[in-house]
Amino acid sequence: MGWTVTSDAVAVMLREAPAALPRECCGLLLGHGAAIARAVPTANVADDPWRGFEIDPAALIAAYRAERGGGPQLLGYYHSHPTGDARPSATDRAMAAGDGRVWAIIAAGAVCWWRDEPGGGFQQLSCSVMPG
Incomplete structure (x- = not known):
């Protein structure tokens, strides 16, 4: 399945990561199907x-309630690695639920896309940036 993400969502993540330094930023990825509309x-x-x-x-909880009420789906999460690379860390693997959600990891001014697989693994995803 080919994932898409809006340029606005990418801009939010790339703005949040340096603003949170030296801490990690984090947030939710919302959209429908395989289309991430908002970060x-x-x-x-x-x-x-x-x-x-x-x-x-x-x-x-608010995101799940909105989804149940007909709002956007909670497709995944994002966070930054202020001193690492944009690959899932050992901590990420330990925290992963294995629920198939998307994880966007921001490091060194770039966003890499991953899918949380059962058993604590991650599969790298290709994600096309769309206007908006």
């Missing part, structure tokens, strides 16, 4: 936000 920043409530992320549970 929504959330608070990083991790105990150690310099080395990990935890999306604010209230933001997750």
Whole structure:
């Protein structure tokens, strides 16, 4: 399946990552099917936000409620690696739910796309940027 993402969503992620330094930024990826329309920043409530992320549970609950009410689907999550590369870390693998959602990881001014696979693995995705 070919994934798409809006240029606006990419711009949000690329703006949020340096703004959060030296901490990791994080947020939600919303859209429909295989089309990511929006990146929504959330608070990083991790105990150690310099080395990990935890999306604010209230933001997750709100996204699930909106989806059930006919709003955009929660397609995945994004976060930054301030001192690493844009590959899933050991911490990411340990946190992964294996639910098939998209993970966008921002590092060194680039976004890489991954799918959270069952068993703690990640598959790299190709994601085309669309206007909007």
